[in-house]
Amino acid sequence: MSAIADENGSPETIKVLFVLYPDFEALDVVGPLEVLSRAQHNTKDTATKAFECSFVGNAAAMKSAQGATLKADMDYEDATEDIEEYDVLVVPGGLTNEIIQSKAEPLALIKKWVDVQEKNPAKERTILAVSTGSLLLAEQGLLEGLAATTHPDYYTRLETLCQNASTRDLSERTDVMEERYVVNNARFDLGENPDENPYIVRKRPDGVAAGHARRKSIARKGSNAWKESRRRESIARRASMPLGGMRVITTGGVTAGLDASLYLVASLVSHESAEEVARVMQYTWIKGVTVDAIDV
Template sequence: MSAIRSEENEPIQVLFTMHDNMNLLDFAGPLEVLTHAQHDFNNPDTKAFDITLAGPQESVLTAQGVTLNAQISYKEAHKRLKEFDVLVVPGGKEKCMEMVKKEAEPLPLVTDFAELQTADPARERTLLAIDTASLFLANQGLLQGLAATTHPDFYIKLEHECQNAAANDTGERTDCMEERYVVNNARFDLGENLEENPYVFKKNRKGSNARKGSLARRESNLSKEYLVRRKSMKLGGMRVITSGGAVSGIDASLYLVSALVSHESAQEVARIMQYDWVKGVVVDAIDV
């Protein structure tokens, strides 16, 4: 594995959205994964992610009756959105369709994050929607021309939201997939043999657990040719990840660690959590 440059060992800035009646595990699963991740597990000072929690008010009540406190308001989150590399959006079955109809937060925040990427494709940003949060993305038209998944009970609703968004905007269709998680606009050092890369999947093609090389995170390492290609991609090349049910959010978060830090770091987090990482699907990939 190639070494990650020292200037890239700074924490990756992550913003979690919160809302009333969100599913606790949608939030806690990815939070657990990202807080464990380190650039170097032999150095406790190399935490990989710095996390900020945004909510509509000071505290939110989850669907499970647990109260969680936000660190910043949505108003502040909108003002500071340029600071963040990753936006994580938990779902919530009880109120998700009501939120979609009202286009309530975090839907506007999600759209603003996508617009940032479109305006500045040189910056590498990731949008991770857990569980039914994929419906938020679908409603805002962000899944057009991409592939996505959601909780199995909401596959039909996801298809309807994607169809409505495409009809309203004469946009491209969305490939709704029954997968653990689905990744769009991936960026990896693919290596010479794609069959040996565990993250380049076409539909149900399976790969090995080997990975060649680490991913350089900062835009300073990108070639002009690559930037031109990324600008032409959907959403300015923003990595869009949707997951299935709540536990699938853990799998998707481990993938995120593997993409932004290293495969070894993701494996170590899974070991610490005593969790059996189930791989999902990457529908496209381009090398740098």
């Protein structure tokens, strides 16, 4: 897995936009920021920082639920105009019910992110929703036909929002899973031998996954022969897909945002870079699950 590269093959700086809104969860932002800001294309060269992070907010200074204030680099109007410049959008949790009820930002920006991707599907973009940030994605219909997770206290709320969106849009259901993080669009991640992939959750000797899914993905069901047939089909279909697409990542509670951010470093930069960030932070990276989109 290699980093995003420019036309000359050199690693590009990956542009990340964090959305801020009143009473967001501080660690949902600061955790991923810590991981991404430490990531380097070359782990031996501090000048090769992989990510450039910016913040958008309703005001110049945005206060978190914990009382910490972060400075916004731009307002939502400017962010909407420049949205095509970014590779990753990070949506933290917080008082999401108030956002949904009032139809406030970042809901419109999330919709714009999807619209831009549909206009240029060849570009690879990622949206990372930490904790209850996934509820905002569900409200905008972004999780339809995918698998997702959220903070354990909000599984039922996420299921309700996803069901409502599915009914509203006459679309496919969402599989809500009890995992540290769930990644959709595995085009770049699974490889030809998923069992050896470092981004997929490891299984215990008894065959039970390290996380217990609320609803197990199809990839975890059926006989071994059936699963092998589906695996070969998945590989063949992924091989025929053009590069690009929207990667959608949702996470459990606040610390799960660290795990998903390390996954993001691994998938966009390198596994070596992610392991080095985890080492420096003295953090044990707990893997989530990668879901093949055609198997959801």
